[in-house]
Amino acid sequence: MSQTRTIMIECLRYDPEQDQAPHYRTYEVPFTDEMSVLEGLQYIKDHLDGSLTFRWSCRMAICGSCGCMVNHQPILSCQSFLRDYYPARIRVEPLEHFPIVKDLVIDQSDFLGKLESVTPYLVPAQPLTPEDGPNLQTPRQIEDYLGYAQCINCLLCYAACPQYGLNNAFTGPAALALLARYNADSRDAGQKTRMEVVNAEEGVWGCTLVGLCSEVCPKHVDPARAINRNKINSTQDYFLRFLAPFGRGS
Amino acid sequence: MRARSHEPIVWSLFGAGGVFAALLGTMLVLIIGILVPMGLGFGPDAMHYDSLRSLFGHPLPALGLAVVISLFLFHGAHRIYHTLHDLGIPASKKMMLACYGSAAAGSGVALLLAGMLVVF
Numbered sequence: 001m002s003q004t005r006t007i008m009i010e011c012l013r014y015d016p017e018q019d020q021a022p023h024y025r026t027y028e029v030p031f032t033d034e035m036s037v038l039e040g041l042q043y044i045k046d047h048l049d050g051s052l053t054f055r056w057s058c059r060m061a062i063c064g065s066c067g068c069m070v071n072h073q074p075i076l077s078c079q080s081f082l083r084d085y086y087p088a089r090i091r092v093e094p095l096e097h098f099p100i101v102k103d104l105v106i107d108q109s110d111f112l113g114k115l116e117s118v119t120p121y122l123v124p125a126q127p128l129t130p131e132d133g134p135n136l137q138t139p140r141q142i143e144d145y146l147g148y149a150q151c152i153n154c155l156l157c158y159a160a161c162p163q164y165g166l167n168n169a170f171t172g173p174a175a176l177a178l179l180a181r182y183n184a185d186s187r188d189a190g191q192k193t194r195m196e197v198v199n200a201e202e203g204v205w206g207c208t209l210v211g212l213c214s215e216v217c218p219k220h221v222d223p224a225r226a227i228n229r230n231k232i233n234s235t236q237d238y239f240l241r242f243l244a245p246f247g248r249g250s
Numbered sequence: 251m252r253a254r255s256h257e258p259i260v261w262s263l264f265g266a267g268g269v270f271a272a273l274l275g276t277m278l279v280l281i282i283g284i285l286v287p288m289g290l291g292f293g294p295d296a297m298h299y300d301s302l303r304s305l306f307g308h309p310l311p312a313l314g315l316a317v318v319i320s321l322f323l324f325h326g327a328h329r330i331y332h333t334l335h336d337l338g339i340p341a342s343k344k345m346m347l348a349c350y351g352s353a354a355a356g357s358g359v360a361l362l363l364a365g366m367l368v369v370f
Contacts, residue, residue, distance in 0.1 A: 200254065200255055208332040
């Protein structure tokens with residue numbers, strides 16, 4: 001049984017219906033070694049202040065709901081432990097670059113629109129029916145996209161991305177990594193429909209390869225690699241359309 | 251319909267410059283900075299004015315030199331342009347002109363000098 005200590009958790013609080021501006025409130029939270037930041041927030045909600053609002057679900061870095069800024073770093077609160085911050089106090093804030101709905105809950109609509117814009121599903125070359133049987137892949141073909149397919153849409157990469165912070169017209173890391181994920185899938189034939197997003201200024205060209213998205217990704221998706229590999233495809237598309245103006249694009 | 255970005259033009263110059271900087275740049279540092287001064291593998295006249303002058307008096311080496319200088323300049327210009335943007339100085343037509351314009355001007359001078367090496 002590990003010993004109980006007390007850590008100070010400073011939370012950003014904001015209720016747009018009541019408050020003029022966001023403010024901070026500090027809570028004294030008793031914790032044991034195995035307690036995550038998320039469990040600290042749950043302690044506050046259960047014992048100290050039931051009005052504190054935050055998202056969470058799986059508690060095991062699978063659902064991507066509990067992303068927040070801890071000491072200005074985007075992290076999954078279920079994956080970070082209070083013992084690693086103690087004895088310093090910690091500051092918990094909603095993910096950067098997104099509007100606040102309430103307290104630590106952000107409005108994801110902008111991301112969801114962007115996700116939709118990259119056609120994030122398999123587009124088969126021919127319409128398939130169950131009678132066509134399973135769509136088989138070799139382990140090598142799975143390997144081509146499996147890394148990018150680990151994305152849990154937690155949005156830590158958007159909170160880390162300075163480009164998205166400067167101009168949120170940028171399609172952003174997770175959506176562009178998922179674009180690369182479907183393009184790399186042998187069962188997919190939708191590359192052409194996704195090319196317009198890739199080629200745009202708000203597409204891969206909005207990225208200046210800062211690379212923080214890949215550093216903060218809890219699932220090691222490496223969006224920076226996905227985006228910058230697509231710069232090569234976009235450059236080829238840019239110049240090759242002059243060589244073969246007929247039959248390319250539509 | 252999203253507008254297509256024209257960045258592939260400067261990005262390919264940036265990419266080519268980066269490859270040259272990484273491959274040729276390190277080689278040049280090794281040769282000019284270490285091997286020649288230490289007399290390793292090169293004759294004492296390897297970096298002598300006359301031998302270099304006669305090498306770059308031929309059109310192909312002269313053009314190659316101008317192209318490499320130009321790509322280095324575009325590589326630097328592109329990096330500076332985006333780093334300024336990262337630092338919060340908004341990308342504008344003026345900034346673009348200043349960065350890529352100086353690279354283009356530098357390339358022009360390099361080409362002119364290369365031409366002069368061949369002609370005179």
